[in-house]
Amino acid sequence: MKRAIRQALQGLMPHLPIKIAVSRNGALMRIAADEFEAFPLEDGDELRIAPGFIAKLLHGSPDGSRHVPLRGGKTLQVPAKVEMFDYKGFRIPKHLILLTGAGSETLEPIGKAHIANYRKYMGLAPEMSILEIGCGIGRDALQFIDILDGSGRYVGVDVTRDSIAWCIKNITARHPNFTFRHFDARHELYNPLGTKGTTDFVLPAADRSVDRIVLGSIFTHLFEDEIVHYLSEISRVLRPSGRTYATFFLYSEETVSAGRKTDRTPFKLRFEHRFGDGCYVNDAENPTGAVAYTDEAMHRMIEKSGLALDQPFLKGWWSGAFDDAVDGQEVAILSLRNSATI
Template sequence: MGLKSLIPNSIKTALKNVIPVSVIDQLEIITGERDALTPPSRMIFIGDGDFRKVGKLTIDRMKEIGNLKSTDRVLDVGSGIGRLAIPLTEYLKTPGGYDGIEIVKDGVDWCNKEVHKRFPNFNFHHLNVYNKMYNPNGTMQGHELRFPFDSTTFDYVILNSVFTHMLEPDFERYLAEISRTLKKGARGYITMFLLNEESRRLNAEGKNKYDRHLTPFTDNTMVYLQDLPESMIAFDETYARKAFEKAGLTIRDIKFGNWCGRLNTVDYQDLIFVTKK
């Protein structure tokens, strides 16, 4: 029986006022709520569901339909707190490797402390990029960003729910940097929300999952919250395709998700599989 079933999160939150968080973190390991390669529950800031199961499912999907190879050098843009890096430690083999970049410093610090020390070919980098939702004190603008890597370094790029929280100028800049750092023929797995005739119709009909109705924000985007657009942003598909093409990235397949109320889909978000020209 894990700690979650013994002590509710509300009690754990109250305990933080009287017990060091390091003790609570250790209790989660002792009681079986998590292992050493799963971050403390208080630190997880990305996504819903079981941390380890969701991560493994996503990596399995990349292997099965995303053409991820065990010898790839992988760039994980928006590496969070290691949800994809951790299952990749069991898959990537020499000469493969991994670099993650993330704007939330606590996630980077934990990954370097717990993952990098066990797997030296897994490296995590903090980029102090401003994002109103995730890093409001960031000192760097996304549209001015340069990734800290040489050109043509990586075989594979991952962006799992990154463009869903990014405005247009940053989106275009990230695409350019992704293209610069990928080798020719490199592949990528990207999730986002795309606006097309079907998704716009379903949104207008109120079919969006979790009642997240989108409203126009710019000519090319719609958002869930006007005062916090980074919480959930969707891009016009035609605009997005042109942006990918301009960056030198070919979209070879899209598997549309159920975020807008579609049925019989692979995932919640739209899955985009790209190749570097």
């Protein structure tokens, strides 16, 4: 019932007089939804969507914020409270950091650990051209700033419009060789009101132009056709000497039985629901919340794309199955098929 009402109201929403009520130090300001983006929010502001019955019908994100549709196909992500995290001179909204799957206290250590792995398993150099698919709030971009010089270039893409808007307003403004692109692909958690599909997305890079491509916890939220699409796009834009670092959840007897016992993540990863050939999801109601693939399924997708594994999959920490884990999830290091070393 709620779902039906919600769907019927979606088309209507941009035309309703939705307001965002901002409480600050005892004062209350009411901002029209389509003027909200320009409103200078402050740390500690409490936000409420009015009228309240509409707020209840809006889609929510994993961080608890609500998606308000605006005219022109845009959406606004409204958290209950604005809290800022100061890092490297940037003021980063904490609710957008939470969409990385972790909090602000780990923004730097996780970002640095990613970079250490990229260096170790792919190599990095200051003049490289880097593409990140699913860059979120720029957890890695904030570290790449210290690595790339003026001749290097970073492009981040994501389906979460508010994160990309923040990155453009803040990171690109200071580092013009760092650019960000929003892609309005629908994702049930991250962009529930998206108007396109992942397979419609052409990566913003010329053929054979990118040195390094990273995808941190993106295949963990996508299905096979979407992954194959991204892998094929990667195979188009990667240079012959290029490398890709893509993380995923490996579904195997070993990982799943260990994971169910160790319960190492806050996400209660069980992967009990089969959702396709070699594809298992954690929550059948919200399947793209966490998706795992068997070894065979991963090889099949890579095989379809023109890419090849550069080395055997690196082990992930999430399940607790491996003592030699190098990242939170399993990792595929990929090259163009003719350039791969295995």
